[in-house]
Amino acid sequence: MSRNILLVEPNYKNKYPPMGLMKISSYYKQLGDNVTFFKGDLSELVLNDTYEMLIEQLYANDEKVVWEKYKPIICSYLRKGSLKVLDEIFKCSDNPIIIGLFKYYRKFFFNKLYFQPEFRKYDVVIVTTLFTFYWDISIKTINFVKQLCKTSEGVKVGGVMATILPDKVEEATGIKPHIGTLGKAGMLGDDNSIIVDNLPLDYSILEEIDYKYPADNAYYAYMTRGCINKCPFCAVPKLEPEYKDFLPLAEQLEVAEKKYGAKRDLLLLDNNVLASAKFNEIIEEIKRAGFAKGATYVEPNRYEIAIQNLISGQNDKGYIKSCVKQYKILLTKYKGADKQRVYNLLQDNFLLEEYTATKENILKTYEVLKPIFEELYKNRPKARYVDFNQGIDSRLINDSNMAKLAEIPIKPVRIAFDHWELHDVYKKAVETAVAHGHKNLSNYILYNFRDKPLELYLRLKLNVELCEELGASIYSFPMKYHPIEDPNYFSNRDYVGTHWCRKFIRAIQAILNSTKGKVGRGKSFFEEAFGSNEDEFYKLLYMPEVMIIYRFHFKDNGLTDEWWNKFIKLSEEQLSILKPIVEKNDFSCLDSLNIADKEILDVLHYYTIGRNDVDLG
Numbered sequence: 083m084s085r086n087i088l089l090v091e092p093n094y095k096n097k098y099p100p101m102g103l104m105k106i107s108s109y110y111k112q113l114g115d116n117v118t119f120f121k122g123d124l125s126e127l128v129l130n131d132t133y134e135m136l137i138e139q140l141y142a143n144d145e146k147v148v149w150e151k152y153k154p155i156i157c158s159y160l161r162k163g164s165l166k167v168l169d170e171i172f173k174c175s176d177n178p179i180i181i182g183l184f185k186y187y188r189k190f191f192f193n194k195l196y197f198q199p200e201f202r203k204y205d206v207v208i209v210t211t212l213f214t215f216y217w218d219i220s221i222k223t224i225n226f227v228k229q230l231c232k233t234s235e236g237v238k239v240g241g242v243m244a245t246i247l248p249d250k251v252e253e254a255t256g257i258k259p260h261i262g263t264l265g266k267a268g269m270l271g272d273d274n275s276i277i278v279d280n281l282p283l284d285y286s287i288l289e290e291i292d293y294k295y296p297a298d299n300a301y302y303a304y305m306t307r308g309c310i311n312k313c314p315f316c317a318v319p320k321l322e323p324e325y326k327d328f329l330p331l332a333e334q335l336e337v338a339e340k341k342y343g344a345k346r347d348l349l350l351l352d353n354n355v356l357a358s359a360k361f362n363e364i365i366e367e368i369k370r371a372g373f374a375k376g377a378t379y380v381e382p383n384r385y386e387i388a389i390q391n392l393i394s395g396q397n398d399k400g401y402i403k404s405c406v407k408q409y410k411i412l413l414t415k416y417k418g419a420d421k422q423r424v425y426n427l428l429q430d431n432f433l434l435e436e437y438t439a440t441k442e443n444i445l446k447t448y449e450v451l452k453p454i455f456e457e458l459y460k461n462r463p464k465a466r467y468v469d470f471n472q473g474i475d476s477r478l479i480n481d482s483n484m485a486k487l488a489e490i491p492i493k494p495v496r497i498a499f500d501h502w503e504l505h506d507v508y509k510k511a512v513e514t515a516v517a518h519g520h521k522n523l524s525n526y527i528l529y530n531f532r533d534k535p536l537e538l539y540l541r542l543k544l545n546v547e548l549c550e551e552l553g554a555s556i557y558s559f560p561m562k563y564h565p566i567e568d569p570n571y572f573s574n575r576d577y578v579g580t581h582w583c584r585k586f587i588r589a590i591q592a593i594l595n596s597t598k599g600k601v602g603r604g605k606s607f608f609e610e611a612f613g614s615n616e617d618e619f620y621k622l623l624y625m626p627e628v629m630i631i632y633r634f635h636f637k638d639n640g641l642t643d644e645w646w647n648k649f650i651k652l653s654e655e656q657l658s659i660l661k662p663i664v665e666k667n668d669f670s671c672l673d674s675l676n677i678a679d680k681e682i683l684d685v686l687h688y689y690t691i692g693r694n695d696v697d698l699g
Contacts, residue, residue, distance in 0.1 A: 084115050085205035088230065089287065091121040092209070092223040094216045097296045098349070099288055102241060103210050104302075105264070107284035109276060110206070118204075118399070119287035124226050128196050131203055133157055136187040144177045153437040159184060160191045197229040206270075207231040211243035211251075211259075214566040217573030224255045238270065245321050246566055262321065263307070282334045285342040286391060289400030300347040300469075301338060305329050305364045309354040311475070313500070315531050315563055318353045327358035332371040341396065343382035348373050348468045355470055356478035365486050368468060375491050378463035384408055385455040389448055392441055405444050406436040412451075412458060424454065467491050473498040473526055476511035484518040494524040494557065501528075502537035505544060516552045524557045530579040531563040535586050539612055539619045542601050549603035558601040560594060562587065583665035589623045592630040621646065624664055626689045632696050645688040648681070656682055664689065 087110045089103045107117045120127050133156060140149045149156075158167050168184060195201055207227050211220045220243055228237045237257050244251050244259035251259045260269065264278035283302060288295070308325035309318045338345070348368065358364060368374075388404040391397060409428050416424060431447055432438035473496040487495070495515050499508050515523060525545070529538040538560060545556045564575055571577040578584055593611055594600075601608065610633075613619035622630065626645060629636040636642040652660060660682050663675065669689045677683055 085110075086203055087115050087117045088204040088207045088227065089117065089119045090207065090209045090223060090227050091119075092211070092216060092220045093122055093124075093293075094212065094219055096212060098302060098351075099295050100210045100241075101283060101302050101351075102264070103208065104283035104285065104287060105278050105281045106208060106270070107287050108281040109270065109278045111284065112276065112281075113272070113274075115206075117284075117287065117397075119290045121291045121293045124223065127227075128194075128230070129157055129160060129191065131196060132160055132187055132191045135190075136160075136183060139183050139187075140180065143179045143183065144175045147171075147174045148432065148438070150438045150440075151432065156184075160188055163188050163192065199232070202230055202232045204231050204236070205233075206236045206238070208238045208240070211239065211241035213564075214243050214246060214572040215564060215575050217243065221251070221254045224251075224257060228255065228257060235271070240264075242317065242321060243566075246317055247572060250572075262323070282337045284397075285338060286397035286400050289388075289397065289404045297347075297349055299345055300349040301335055301345045302349050302351065303329075303331055303334065304351055305331055305367070306352045306355050306358050310357045311354065315500070315528065317566055322353070325354075325357065328360040328363055328367075331367050335371045341391070343384060343387040344379060346379045346381075346464060346466055348466070350468065350470050351472055352470055353472050354475050354478075356474050356483055361483055362486055365489055368490050373466055373468050373490055375489055377466040377491055379466045380463050381459065381461045383455055383459040385412075385451070385459070389445070392444060398441055402439050402441060402444065403436045406433065406439050408455070409433055412454065415458060416454065418454075424451070427451075465491065467493040469493065470496060472496070476504060476508045479511040479514050481514060481518070484515050484520065488518050488520065492520070494522040495520040496524045496526070499525045499527050499541050499545075499558075500531075502533065502540055505541070509544065509548065512548050512554070512556070513552065516554045521552075521554045523554055524559065527558050527560045528563055529560055529590065530577070530582050530587060532580060534581040535590075535623060536616060536619070538590070539616065542608065542612060545601070546603065546605055546608045550605060555603050557603075559599060560590065560601070562591075584667035585665045586623045588627055588667055589625065589630060592627050593622065595631065596633070624649070624661070626691060627667075628691050628693055628696060629688075631693070635696060641688070641691075645685065648685050652681060652685065660685060 087107075089107060091100045091103060103119065107119065110117050133153065136156065137149050140147070152171050155167050155171060159165070165181075165184075168181075172181070190196070190201075196203070207230060209220075209224050209227060224237075224239055228234070231237045234256075238260060239251060239255065239257050240260040245261045248259045248261055251257065264270070267275045267277050270278065288298075306325070306327055306329065308322035309316070310325055312319050335348075348371070355361065355364065385405065385408040388401040388408065391401045392405070413421070413425060413428075427447055427450060428434050431443040432440070433443055433447065468490050469492070476497050476499065479497070497508065497511055497515065499505075512523065527538065527541050529535075542558055542560070545558050548554065549556050562575070563577070563579060565571050565577050568577065578587065597611055601611070609618075613622055625642070629642050629645065633642075649660075656679060659677070659679070663669075663686065669686065672683070672686055672690070677686075
């Protein structure tokens with residue numbers, strides 16, 4: 083007998099879909115189970131489950147009404163309990179049992195009876211977790227959905243946060259989490275020889291949700307696992323303690339393309355691919371998978387993909403939703419004289435909304451719509467790209483591996499630059515990469531760890547200089563260190579490194595807000611954002627935040643110069659009083675500081691100017 087499986091990703095914002103859950107979905111579908119993937123407001127999950135229970139009973143008592151047409155009205159009633167919204171429905175059915183059903187399921191939803199053991203729907207509930215600063219929402223999600231599972235043994239929690247802080251997760255939820263990957267058979271509790279981590283990703287579950295991952299037109303994969311380094315700021319040794327130097331790729335991508343259609347790009351999440359003794363084999367495998375240099379991609383007919391997956395029963399819920407999306411795209415783009423005819427066809431078959439669309443009606447209209455979608459999806463080829471998204475190790479870059487890397491369309495080449503002490507090694511690595519044609523580069527720049535603020539500036543400045551010197555394009559992404567295992571900070575982002583303070587961190591964040599989180603090529607742009615020298619950088623660190631955010635406004639009205647002139651006129655003794663106050667970045671209670679020095683108070687006044695005080699005219 084098939085089981086009902088619920089896979090949940092907490093409703094935080096993230097760029098990449100949960101690969102672990104996508105493999106787990108493949109696993110349970112291979113066993114013949116029913117899989118639901120959910121990411122969103124959990125009240126919507128139980129509301130929809132309640133609605134489906136009600137619909138089943140409504141049809142059992144009155145088959146004449148197309149009940150799905152009234153889903154928004156029905157759900158509104160279940161939420162609010164106002165019978166008035168049901169007036170339209172009661173005109174359609176004179177069965178006296180109907181009103182009783184509505185009242186029962188309103189009470190069912192309002193009293194949260196779906197949590198009661200006898201009403202629980204799911205045999206297995208699995209929740210993934212990500213960063214520890216998503217602690218609150220992750221724990222809330224686990225504690226909610228575990229009440230939907232028929233047994234406590236059926237609830238499973240895994241992922242990054244659960245692996246790093248298993249004891250705390252168990253303490254907060256009562257669930258003992260799974261640590262690490264699913265690299266051995268039987269790890270989900272079933273007696274079989276299937277290794278979940280070796281399974282292909284089930285991309286179809288992404289069709290079930292409204293959330294759109296920013297990197298949504300790519301294959302996601304690993305070609306290695308783990309890392310040979312044991313960097314003190316990194317969780318990889320705990321997440322993936324064993325380094326695996328080659329994981330096959332081509333066959334997985336071939337399976338994915340046949341089932342879900344081709345993806346444009348290949349996004350690899352390896353933590354240290356250059357450490358692999360099989361690096362050359364990895365590149366050859368990537369080429370075999372369709373990503374040799376110069377490879378192109380033609381967007382597949384997504385309507386046809388949805389239809390074929392409906393026919394095969396791959397994921398009816400997801401692909402009904404996908405078809406409705408395609409209909410809406412068609413009506414937006416279709417310029418033919420028969421547009422009204424197409425609209426009428428969709429309307430007559432209740433295919434304009436996903437809650438009324440049925441598999442039967444979608445397939446019934448397929449032959450009529452097929453040639454129209456074929457015309458719509460006549461697309462030109464586009465270049466494909468490969469991205470080792472976690473970056474490569476500058477210490478391992480050499481002529482040989484950079485020449486080999488040039489055999490695939492990698493863009494950008496991401497090179498980590500975590501410490502200023504590595505600047506000579508990093509500089510040589512960039513020069514070597516550029517010498518082999520890799521002129522689109524990017525890197526992650528860690529700060530707020532053991533570095534000093536000046537070291538962040540120097541690393542960013544070096545990249546700007548390398549851009550000019552080598553004719554390359556380097557985009558830097560400063561990333562604030564967060565101690566994911568520290569008991570005082572794991573669930574928030576308030577940690578301040580040894581050489582940092584709250585004001586300096588806020589200053590960097592304010593600068594990055596204006597640069598949209600990245601620092602690119604262009605000396606004048608960099609100097610305007612971070613200062614043309616070390617003194618100007620320190621000036622920015624101490625500058626009132628609002629003057630950083632609205633740089634040109636305060637520069638033009640003279641207040642920035644006014645603040646700075648008063649700041650630098652202070653004596654060393656006065657600065658020894660002022661700077662600790664500024665560095666705490668709390669100016670809400672200046673009166674309580676009992677500062678008698680009017681010159682210090684005058685400078686502090688500029689820090690109380692808020693965004694609401696800015697009139698940009």
